[in-house]
Amino acid sequence: MAAAVGIIATFFFFVLPIVKLVLLSIQGEQGFSLNYYAELLQQERFWRTIKYTFVIVTGSTLLSVILGMTAAWLMAYTDLSHKKWLHLLMLLCFVLPSYVLTLSWSSFMSPQGWMAVLLQWFSPGTKPWSMYSVGGIIFVMGIHHFPLVYLFTVNVLRKIPRDLEWAASTGGAGRWKTFARITMPLALPGVTAGGLLVFLASLDNFGIPAFLGAPVNISVLSTLIYEEIIGFGPSAFGRGASLSVILGLIAVLGTLLQWLSVRKSKQAESLRPDEEPRYSLGKHRYWVNPVLWGGLMFITIIPLFSMISLSLKKSYGGKGISNLTLDNYRYILLDNPSTWKSILNSLMLSMTTLIVCLIIGTLFAYFRVRRPSKINRLAELAISVPYTLPGIVFALSMILVWMEPIPGWNPGIYGTTTILFIAYVCRFLILQIRAGVTAFAQVDASMEEAARISGAGAWRRWRKILLPLLLPGLLSGALLVFLTALTELTVSALLYSSGSQTIGVAIFGFEQAGNTLYSTALSSLIVILIFAGAGLLGLLQKFTFRKGVQS
Template sequence: MTDDTAGALRSSSTPTSKLGGVDNVGFRLARYFTGRDALVLALIAILGFLAVYPLTMLFYGSLHSTPPGMAGEFNLDGYRSIMTASNVIVLLNTIGISLGKTVPSLLMAVFLAWIIARTDTPYRDKLEVLITLPFFVPPILTAMAWGMLGNPQVGLLNQVWKWATGSTVSPINVYSYGGVIWHQVQYSTPFLFLFIVDIFRAMDPALEESSRMCGASRWRTFRNITLMLMLPALTNSFILSFIRGIENFESPLFFGTPAKITVITTEIYNSINHRATPDYQYATALSFAIMALMFLLVIWQWYVLRGRTFSTVTGKGYAPNVMKLGPWKWVTFGFCVLFFFITVILPIGQLAIGSFFKFFGFYSRDMFTFEHYTAVFSNSEIWRGFWNTMILGLAGATATMFLGSIVAYVSIRTRWRGRRLIDALAWLPWMMPGMVLGIGFLWAFAMLPGPIPIYGTIWALMLAYMALGTPVSVRVMSSAYAQLSYDLEECSRVHGATFFQTLWRILIALAWPSFAVGWVLAFFGIMRELSASILLYSVGSEVLSVVLLRLWSNGQAEQVSVIGLFMMLLVIVFRWAQLRFIKSRISTL
């Protein structure tokens, strides 16, 4: 109902309003309830179902003594069971590994962002694309590739080292603490780079020039001016990376489990999948421990940034300052190429080599074969997983971006009642790791009434992916909307356009580059998601990440190489198409 309709109802004196209590209630609701209220309530209901409901059911499950859907009693046994010495080690492992990968990732991301945004390094635009590419590659693929590259017995890198040096000792062992951290650093660095590089570009170089004119050295200027002005971005990046390290599942599963290194996510996974009787109460209680840790991190960030201002962009125009590196520009160029070679070329090369040999680790001429390609293309389960992934990726990314666009509009472009609650609900899943959200939805779907059969269907995965992707879509569209003038929207509404027509034809049409970027991020987020998928899938709704994990667990590394190679090619094609599309559209503006 529109505001005009509500106004007409308020001014009406028709006698039907006096016919009875029901009619009076209807007219009173019409007086105070408008179309915008309906939209706000609908958004609160949708976001509440995606975030609050699974979180509530997670708490319910931590107090319930039996698995979802079974009769039981309420007690605190789950919380008592996590208070053990072994779980202290698990917690220390989780924090230590996450911190161990966040610090070098952040330092490397800052250095790469400085190279791309502030130096005259050759081919910076192309290097930026290469640096960000590992972010779009599913971690399960690179984990499997490095499991074949750095295997201490038959890993390709160790074999090359032994052949070249005559040594009998393998210098690389990915099944260790170092292996877990090393794998996480590879895709954490481009993730942080995406956050930091634009901060370097937006910063007024006059601030640094003033420091230099006052006699400060380059290092002191960088430390006291540049880094301090970037403190909000750096703390945000640090916390986001630290949270992603805590919620990481692939690296500890592939490299930590063989070395008996357990973190919180693998402990939750093992308590449900690798015990004779799944201990859901223990798993959900441990999940709440993660949530408490996330909350403490957010409080710490608020404390660090409290009472400080970090204005770096003003109304005064400026030109970006590019530092002349002289001969050193080729050193920075080589560093960027080396990063791309290690994080992309090596894993893709391993998958390509592994797909053509009968047994992984035996690379002789008589072992060359195409039988793994035949096995993959004739496997109906793999094709089912591929089509499920494509359907969920295309539909899930589109639905997530539409939801994020509407939420961002209400939060940024309006002063409606409830907008702050909507923004908070949209942000809440960011604090919930995929494994935790998966358990929450496991309880939530199992406890739905019978007429709503979501549990065990592909819709369960769709809703989980939307919940995980909504914070990113909202942040992307919020930044885009903040740059648009309110006059455009008002002009559209004056000419009779509805709310959704204005949103689609004006705001999203003008913010389409951000919408496209958010869609791609959501799509690849679905492709790379494993921790929630492994808990919510059922027979018939498997996605490729689950199929890959199952093949790897069964020792079929060669078929994994074939699938991984095609997934890598798919990532490259999608990334190329996205950049080509955006570039062509920008050139027509």
């Protein structure tokens, strides 16, 4: 009975929305029709959007691969100092929401930004490069996603047996020849997996092209779908569904390729990572270290402080101490009830999503590891679909299924926090499941079996044995769910209405209305919330780890 309920729930929440989306895209007035696709293929705007999407996604992926591989090689192979802090600084690029990083760079490179001031000092008359361009979108996407390539590659590099490289060197191969013939071929599966993940993340990204591309009529597939749906034309949902199917198919193909790459990179998973440096930078260390630190500070910390400084100004172009004020923060926190409501909505949604995903994800992971079956594997595959698909595609599918989930019944939750909550749980549940599967795989089943033989009931086994050992890993997944839900924009942009807007939607609204001072102020508060939430869960994770060790 429980299995049947689980299968029905999995189909209803995770599969049915996608089925409805596909059916709408091939539905005409008299039944089956491909008219929506035919209309799209005849539109110049569609092909222009495809071109922009291809150029931006490809360009940002290449930039991420170059930056990620370089950083991974330096971290894995050389004797850089303070690697732990460099690692955290690299991750900061990805932890920050894409729209916060976008606002940071747009304020930094604005005509009144810090870069303009620096250029006036060193090269009077030179203007900063405009971020509102294809190049600007590629740059911000590239620096936002390069940690994904870095994380995949650095682990693979550390598992390459150094004996192979020593043998090549002994045979007369120089450093570059050894890298080209030994290191690169062995690291290629990890680099490819990271690059494909960046490709998918860039394809899914809505915030960066919406903030930097929309003002200058640069559309990608994700923003074009959004524009079609909010246009509310006679066939807006049909065209949006057709675009979503096209975008979804590209994403699914990319996911399959990424999965194959990950499988190849796991061939060396049994090898232990070699943390010892393989090359000494020698005298070059004195300039490589500052350049790497300076580069990371330049792409994250400095633009972030530029955005914060802009949020403290009375007017956008004003200079001097007399132009400093806290009025922007006072407005968004005290004078604008809808902004405060958006903060509360995001906190409430992220916390409830965390709790539900933690409970359901942990239970599912338990059965996935301890009682593996074909049904469990298929259920996991179905649950991963909402996260695999671009957020804008999943959001549209949620609209279609929840406007009338059962023929003749409209629950009336579209535009409420309820549909946002359902969407968040469906989209982010797989993150908790993956964390739970990893945690359970590290706990020997014999410990649980010994407790059962000793007479311990199910609850006691969980409370005394499993939870103390699992909590650190489970809380890592919970932290990821919390931060992702807290800063979510793509899904919320289509599902919200008045009274249910989130922080990301509020910032997007301020920016669309030209209220940059308010959007930067709210973005600055998001950064504080992110660090506070990460710090709180980090302390909780340390506490549970110590408790688990003591028990």
